[in-house]
Amino acid sequence: MRPTFLGFETGRKGLSVVQKGLDITGQNLSNISTPGYTRQRVDQVSVGVSSFRSRYAVNTTYLAGQGVSISGISQTRDSFLDKRFREEFSDTYYYNQKYTILSDIESVVDEYASSSGISDALNEIFSALQDFSAENADEASCANILCTTFKGMTQVLQESISKLDKVSEQQKFDLGVSVDYVNDALSQLAGLNKQISTDMAININNSEYSAPNELLDERNLILDELSRYGNIDVAEQANGSVTVTMNGHTVVSGNQFETINYTQRSDGTVKLSWQSDGKEVKLASGSLKASVELINGRGPNIQSANETTEKGVLYYKDRLNTFARTLADTVNHIIPELDADGNIQKDSLGNVVYKQLLGALVQNSDGTFSTSQDVMITAENISITDAWSKDSSYAVFRNGSFAGSDYINQMTSALKVSDQNQFNTNGSYFTGTFSDYIQDISNTCAADTSFASGRLDASAAISDELLDRRDNVMGVSETEETTNMLMYQRSFQAISRLMTAMDEALDTIINKMGIVGR
Numbered sequence: 001m002r003p004t005f006l007g008f009e010t011g012r013k014g015l016s017v018v019q020k021g022l023d024i025t026g027q028n029l030s031n032i033s034t035p036g037y038t039r040q041r042v043d044q045v046s047v048g049v050s051s052f053r054s055r056y057a058v059n060t061t062y063l064a065g066q067g068v069s070i071s072g073i074s075q076t077r078d079s080f081l082d083k084r085f086r087e088e089f090s091d092t093y094y095y096n097q098k099y100t101i102l103s104d105i106e107s108v109v110d111e112y113a114s115s116s117g118i119s120d121a122l123n124e125i126f127s128a129l130q131d132f133s134a135e136n137a138d139e140a141s142c143a144n145i146l147c148t149t150f151k152g153m154t155q156v157l158q159e160s161i162s163k164l165d166k167v168s169e170q171q172k173f174d175l176g177v178s179v180d181y182v183n184d185a186l187s188q189l190a191g192l193n194k195q196i197s198t199d200m201a202i203n204i205n206n207s208e209y210s211a212p213n214e215l216l217d218e219r220n221l222i223l224d225e226l227s228r229y230g231n232i233d234v235a236e237q238a239n240g241s242v243t244v245t246m247n248g249h250t251v252v253s254g255n256q257f258e259t260i261n262y263t264q265r266s267d268g269t270v271k272l273s274w275q276s277d278g279k280e281v282k283l284a285s286g287s288l289k290a291s292v293e294l295i296n297g298r299g300p301n302i303q304s305a306n307e308t309t310e311k312g313v314l315y316y317k318d319r320l321n322t323f324a325r326t327l328a329d330t331v332n333h334i335i336p337e338l339d340a341d342g343n344i345q346k347d348s349l350g351n352v353v354y355k356q357l358l359g360a361l362v363q364n365s366d367g368t369f370s371t372s373q374d375v376m377i378t379a380e381n382i383s384i385t386d387a388w389s390k391d392s393s394y395a396v397f398r399n400g401s402f403a404g405s406d407y408i409n410q411m412t413s414a415l416k417v418s419d420q421n422q423f424n425t426n427g428s429y430f431t432g433t434f435s436d437y438i439q440d441i442s443n444t445c446a447a448d449t450s451f452a453s454g455r456l457d458a459s460a461a462i463s464d465e466l467l468d469r470r471d472n473v474m475g476v477s478e479t480e481e482t483t484n485m486l487m488y489q490r491s492f493q494a495i496s497r498l499m500t501a502m503d504e505a506l507d508t509i510i511n512k513m514g515i516v517g518r
Contacts, residue, residue: 006066007499008499008502008503009067011067011495011499011502012067012499013047013066013068013069014067014491014495014498015492015495015499016070017042017044017068017070018491018495019492020042020070020073021042021488021491022485022488024040024041024042025481025485025488027040028476028481029476029485031476032476032481035221036218036221038075038076038077038213038216038220038474039076039474039475039476039477040073040074040075040213041074041075043071043072043073043074044068044069044070044071045069045070046067046068046069047066047068072211073213074211074213075211075213075216075217075474076473076474077220077473078470078473078474079236081466081470081473082223082470083233083234085224085463085466085467086223086232087227087231087285088462088463088466089227089463090227090228090230090231090232090284090286091285091459091463092456092459092462092463093285093286093290094285094286094289095452095456095459096287096290097287097290097291098290099452099453099456101167101171101290101291101294101295101312101313102294102445102448102449102452104170104171105164105167105294105313105316105445105449106445106446106449107163108164108167108316109160109316109441109442109445110442110446111438111439111441111442118153118156118157118160118323119435119439120156121149121152121153122153122416122434122435122438124149124152124153125146125150125415126412126415126416127149128145128146129146129408129411129412130412131145132146140392143392143393143394143395144392144393146392146395148392150331150357150384151384151389153327154384157320157323157324157379157380157382158379158380158382160320161317161320161321161378161380162380164313164316164317167313168268168295168313171291171294171313172264172270174291175270175288175291175292176262178229178287178288178291179272179288182229182230182260182288183259183260185222185225185226186226186251186258186259187257187259188222189222189223189244189252189257190252190254190257192215192218192219192222193240193252193255194254194255195212196211196215196216196219196240196241197237197239197240197241197254199211199215199240200212200239200240219242223242223244226244227286228286229287229288230246230247230281230284230286230289231246231247231284231285231286232244232245232246232251233245237254241254246281246283247283247284249274249281258274258275258276260273260274260275261274261275265306267306269296269304269306269307269314270291270292270296271292272288292308293308294310294313295312295313296308296310296312297309297310297312297313297314297315298314298315298318299315299318299426299428301425301426302426303426311448316441316445317379318425319423319441320379321379321425322425323423323438323441324382325376325377325378326421326422326423326437327358327434328358328359328382330411330414330415331357331414331415332354332356332358333354334354334414335355335357335395335397335411336352336353336354336355336397336407337355338397355387355388355394355395356373356385357385357394357395358371358383358384359371359372359377359382359385359386360372360375360377360378360381360383361382362375362381371383371384371385371386415433415434416435419432421433421434421437423437
């Protein structure tokens, strides 16, 4: 025969479980808007009937119905959805960062949206050359206007390079901030690993198996954020800790973590390396990868191992430098110099000596600036020469036997009409007019930006879908929790009625049996 008070113990256990169920329901509803919170549930199991704890075997039939027990408080998460979401989230932020940087570059080289860009400066030069007609070829006013338009072109080129440098500096600063965040996140993950494994070991030793769910939520939230910066893989260990790898390189194991070193090289490129072995950080996705690719991006014809084949800041700086050099080379080989007798000057090899209208602005040892033909011309240093700056009529050809307008027409044809100009950028050639070349720069950047934008939209749509699916699993549903609350309330009432019934039965057994008929 079963123990007399076994039914009360069954009811007590039931009330305890129901009360805990109400507590967890309240916990879920209270955290319905808490970032990273995972819905919790009470894991209930029926109390098993066994005689192994007794010295003597007993008939377990008499001990059946011992009620319910709590095996733990678990979270409703799907590890596969976590993995898929983090993978797609990493791709999304790769394209997001790529689109952001390319948009900044496009704001500099977009000739369609600009009203004061290189194309406008070219049009000003074309207009000045047109006014410099045959009958006006030696007029000082036209010469002054032509000099002014070329000076304006050099200033636009210098300003464009300066803006690209600012884009690069901003991205380098942002990259440093991102690396600091990643290192801090890895440190936090290692600390959480230690806390979680310690707590789980204590619970197991106390015959309880309840994971520290709040710490798990905090860790999972950090892992989600970390996936923005690079592709990560997460492997759960038996002691509750996780091992995190970034593109195959272990960055967190137990309470140990790896850090990333960020270096800015003297050639303008950047490098990310692992603290432990100094090897370069190579990632398959994430914002760190996009930043490094476009800061170091020199295009398909890279000049050193430090650079990437992406068309980034260095690529567009190179193309503007090519424009500046080609422009200077063209205008510096059109108008001949005259000797003391008024004849076309030639060098010792019999080659015509031309007037140098554009050169490289350099700083002298005494702190002053002057133009030089011995320094490579770039968009950053291009300037009208000292001779032309001092005398705007320097560009006018006069010797009495040739009309100056002939050379002006040659310059017009070379800059505006000729489609045979060769623009060589690190071995990549473009043939066409100067206007065509500038439009090609703008079109190339626009196409890359548009592609990054399209990939960002597609990846973001997939990320949002995976996030919704994951939220359906781990998120708190107000309707579901309200239903659970009503269920626990009814269970509480039912168990209370059970204990009342058992109390009445026990009262009958103890106080009323054997006195009937007296």
